[in-house]
Amino acid sequence: MSTGQMHPGTHPIDDDLVRRLIAGQFPQWAGPAVERFASGGTVNAMYRLGEDMVVRLPLVEGGANDVVMEREWLPRLASRLPMTVPEVLGAGEPAEGYPWPWSVYGWLAGENPRPGALSEPVTLARDLAAFVEAMRGITLPDAPAAYRGGPLASFDASTRAAIEELRAIAEEGVDCDAVTAVWEDALRTPGWDGPPVWLHADLMPGNLLVDRDGRLTSVIDFGCMGVGDPACDLFPAWNLLPAGARGVFREALGVDDATWNRGRGRTLSQALTALPYYRRTNPAMANNARHVIRAVLAEAEAR
DSSP: OOOSOSSTTOOOOOHHHHHHHHHHHOGGGSSSOEEEOOOOOSSEEEEEETTTEEEEEESSGGGHHHHHHHHHHHHHHGGGOSSBOOOEEEEEOSBTTBOSOEEEEEOOOOBOOOTTOOSSHHHHHHHHHHHHHHHHTOOOTTOOBOTTOSOGGGGHHHHHHHHHHHHHHTOTTOOHHHHHHHHHHHHTSOOOOSOOEEEOOOOOGGGEEEOTTSOEEEEOOOTTOEEEOGGGGGTHHHHTOOHHHHHHHHHHHTOOHHHHHHHHHHHHHHHHHHHHHHTTTOHHHHHHHHHHHHHHHHHHHHO
16 A cells, blocks of 8 residues: 655655744745645655745755755856756755755746647757757766766666566556567667766656747756766657657757667656656656656657
8 A cells, every 4th residue: 555655764844844944044035925836746845935936845865965966056057058947046954853955946937848738849849959959068077977877778677677567567558578678679779989968867847847838948957967878868759749749859959869769768767667666656757657658669669
């Protein structure tokens, strides 16, 4: 039976804790209302602070390093990117029984795009390609290694374990033999032999904001950023874009066959490991994983 807890070691956070943290460390912002912001995110809790700010607090210890990294790198990346990224307004520290660093950001307006409900998928594909291309073009010293930026083979054990877990629970709509074949094909693909490039490394729909016209306006949650294989930032091709726009995205970035195959494999691996983990605790993540699996298998069948 599921407990509803997404991760072990989750720290309890509520409105009152956030108010106390703000009052103690940023008394100039103690007046505005504090309200939990519903999100499909799994590592951080988000609280609106008035109309113009948002408080982001790690739910688990593993998210604390992400907060510190964003403080260091986001100000250096912001001017180099064509879309808005979060602006750190305040660097909170452990207090009131809360054990990790946390941050106050400027609020970014927009909606998360939804697969199958994009108003302008081709335009969005071009916007996404422009962001990825800009990330790849950044040159800054002492860059961290991206969370998912290493060799594809490093995910082999976890991917195969997830496939067997899905096989055991007979997850509807997941052809475990077919996804194994796609994964093994990706593993046979030559790895990246060029210099590592800057990556967001977590381009999920929940980390993208679009306006009413379907244009990409902001990219958020840079906790996985760093340098690595450029295939890591091809996730939107399968987790968001329909087939036609997927081709536009690929063409705009000039992606070769090997990089595309590794990108497909990486996206599939993430979905396969996410689905059994989140299927009872996070419907948004689980449903997107199912979408990815369908999109990847459809593309593989069409080849």
